[in-house]
Amino acid sequence: MGSDNPVERLKESVISGHEQDAEKAAREILDAGMDPMLVMERELFPAIKSVGERYEKGEYFLTDLMSAADAMRAASRVLVSSIKEESKGKMASTRIGKVVIGTVSGDIHDIGKNIVALLLEVNGFDIYDLGKDVESMKFIERAAEVQANIMALSALMTTTKPAQKEIMDFLNEMGLRQKFQIMIGGAPTTSEWAEQIGANGWAETAEQGVGLAQRLAKER
Numbered sequence: 001m002g003s004d005n006p007v008e009r010l011k012e013s014v015i016s017g018h019e020q021d022a023e024k025a026a027r028e029i030l031d032a033g034m035d036p037m038l039v040m041e042r043e044l045f046p047a048i049k050s051v052g053e054r055y056e057k058g059e060y061f062l063t064d065l066m067s068a069a070d071a072m073r074a075a076s077r078v079l080v081s082s083i084k085e086e087s088k089g090k091m092a093s094t095r096i097g098k099v100v101i102g103t104v105s106g107d108i109h110d111i112g113k114n115i116v117a118l119l120l121e122v123n124g125f126d127i128y129d130l131g132k133d134v135e136s137m138k139f140i141e142r143a144a145e146v147q148a149n150i151m152a153l154s155a156l157m158t159t160t161k162p163a164q165k166e167i168m169d170f171l172n173e174m175g176l177r178q179k180f181q182i183m184i185g186g187a188p189t190t191s192e193w194a195e196q197i198g199a200n201g202w203a204e205t206a207e208q209g210v211g212l213a214q215r216l217a218k219e220r
Contacts (some may be wrong), residue, residue, distance in 0.1 A: 006032060007039060010075055011047040017067025019074045026078035036079035044079070045124065048072045052122035056207050062115060069118050095126050097149035097217040100142050102130030104163035107186075109156035115206045116152065116185065123210050125150075125217075136167045143180055149220050150213055153199075155186040164189070165197040172198075181216040185209055 006028035013022035029039055051068040054060040060068075099120055103113050110132040121127045128146055130138060143151050153164045164184050171177040182199040194202035200216055203209035 007034070007043050010039070011043055014044065014047045014068055014071045014075065015051055017064055017071050019067070019071045022071035023074040023078055026075040030078065030082050036082050040076065040079055044072060044075060048122045049124065052119055052210075055119070065115075065118050065122070069121060072122070096124040096214065097220070098126045098128065098146055099150045099152055099213060100128045100130065100139060100146065100148045101152040101154070102134040102139060103132040103154045103156065104160050104167070105133060105135050106163060107154070107156055107160035108132050110154075112156065112186065112206065113152075113154040116154070116203075116209045119206050119210045120152075120213055123214070125213060136163055136170055139167055140170060140174070140176065144176070148180060150181045150183060150216055152209070152213070153182065153184045155184070155189060158188040161186075161188055161193065164193075164199070168197045168199065181220065183209065183212050183216060 006025045010022060010025035010029065013019075013025055026036075030036060048068060051060060051065060055062075055065045099117075101113060101117050101120070103110050113132070114129075117127050117129045126146075128142055128148065130142060139151055139153065142148070151167070153167060155161045155164050168177070168182065171180070171182075177198075181201075183201045183203060184194050184197075184199045185203045189202060191202045194200075201212045203212045
């Protein structure tokens with residue numbers, strides 16, 4: 001990286017997806033006595049958001065998005081380690097919301113879900129990715145544990161669609177339905193299916209998923 005300014009190098013490293021350079025720049029920022037929370041809020045988060053925008057425009061590929069996310073996480077770990085607890089709480093309040101995401105029980109497909117998770121992360125959400133073939137109750141338990149705003153349920157097979165409904169049924173039976181916004185997606189799903197099972201919304205593409213999550217977060 002050419003710049004002598006560690007903040008500029010941090011942004012350049014994240015945008016170009018250079019994890020080690022991003023981590024090094026973050027350490028130099030701390031050594032220089034800069035406020036890590038301000039750096040994250042004013043520089044790091046906008047930088048990774050610009051990566052998401054480039055991906056949505058087709059200027060970046062999935063590999064670019066993944067590399068940038070890795071660089072952001074590396075830098076964040078360094079900066080967050082020096083932030084006082086009260087400042088961490090303030091920083092968390094500036095994030096859009098918390099999303100528990102996963103592919104439902106019986107379904108081992110996760111590429112689409114992974115893209116959605118990455119895009120949500122670079123657009124300001126805290127992501128709790130449960131992976132694939134996730135038991136229905138695990139979604140609810142994890143969402144309650146982290147006090148999530150949104151649950152994002154992916155199903156890529158017609159035979160696993162019912163697991164999305166099962167989660168909705170569990171939430172209703174447990175009296176927890178109003179605690180979470182539920183969004184669904186996946187090849188066999190539709191807006192009609194989302195309405196039928198009582199979800200808050202459906203997204204056909206990853207980009208639409210981000211827009212839906214942003215809208216649901218504002219409605220809370």
